[in-house]
Ligand code: ATP
């Protein structure tokens with residue numbers, strides 16, 4: 001045998017119950033988004049590197065050390081998307097989708113980040129992303145949060161905490177940045193290596209540190225929320241009162257700054273304590289400056305992304321996921337010239353009953369081995385076609401789960417009879 005080839009570290013195969021949970025989550029999210037008037041958008045997985053550098057920010061973790069960047073055969077620098085917003089904004093601008101119109105969009109797919117793989121953190125992972133373009137008012141910020149709360153309810157997920165904050169305007173942040181740098185510079189001795197490096201380039205990101213030794217320093221820092229411009233303050237107050245009106249509990253986390261540079265005003269995260277360190281399952285906020293930054297006309301925007309693997313882990317723990325596909329009817333065909341009419345009958349049943357799961361025994365085998373497979377398939381009935389049945393243009397219908405007498409049915413009567421079972 002040849003050497004086996006394994007997958008790349010941090011890039012997982014998703015199968016079995018986990019694959020069912022993935023589909024269930026995505027299907028449920030799509031239904032919720034449609035309820036709020038969103039449409040699907042499908043975007044490329046590879047973009048020009050410059051797009052991410054310009055939008056996510058040069059001095060973020062993602063751009064500094066997490067991107068899968070490579071030269072294509074023409075020598076152009078390309079990157080596997082680490083997130084979906086940049087590509088979505090690029091698409092909006094390129095296709096002229098934001099001129100005098102509102103866009104409410106969702107997408108799902110793989111994202112790539114070269115991180116240290118651990119529970120809830122992978123190198124290829126999946127997001128379900130939502131973006132709204134063309135709305136500047138706080139009602140839409142609130143509605144996005146509300147729709148995620150509705151989705152958790154539909155998924156049966158409890159105990160998720162909503163954290164919100166406001167990053168204010170660009171100008172307010174510049175003024176705040178000076179105060180923060182002054183404070184952090186006084187405590188230089190206690191800063192870790194990453195933070196020292198960021199002190200000049202991107203001091204706000206120090207607030208987002210995951211290093212527990214930095215906790216005290218960060219907690220003592222001046223708060224951006226105390227330095228907001230008046231308009232952002234009013235915007236934030238309205239978001240909060242909408243959430244209160246609808247009855248969605250939240251906590252204001254003044255250190256919530258998010259790992260990407262493009263946010264302003266509202267930012268939020270849904271956090272759980274049930275997944276260990278990787279507790280954020282959904283994160284987003286407003287990014288009014290990004291469309292212009294990518295070369296479009298100034299367009300307000302707000303969005304979020306859910307981490308599918310982390311939500312799936314929660315669903316699997318709670319066993320809210322439907323079971324893997326189970327057959328309803330299994331077709332056993334044994335003997336000379338039985339599989340051809342077997343296939344015809346199975347198609348006839350599928351035509352008549354689009355919702356039932358019909359499994360034809362492909363691959364042959366004795367009656368005994370086929371009944372074993374029928375049993376394993378979960379089907380409640382087997383249709384048996386041996387040589388005798390085929391000769392008489394009949395099938396035998398056998399109950400697999402409860403005691404019941406076997407019935408012999410003419411091919412012509414089969415659909416009518418199955419109607420009494422499956423459409424009763
Ligand atoms: P974290 O702080 O956990 O690194 P982030 O701020 O980098 O998250 P975002 O870029 O906001 O994450 O992505 C949105 C969501 O995607 C996260 O809240 C998380 O649920 C999920 N996510 C991000 N990176 C990964 C990863 N490497 N593996 C699995 N899920 C991820």
Ligand code: MG
Nearest residue numbers: 061062115259
């Ligand atoms: Mg990250």
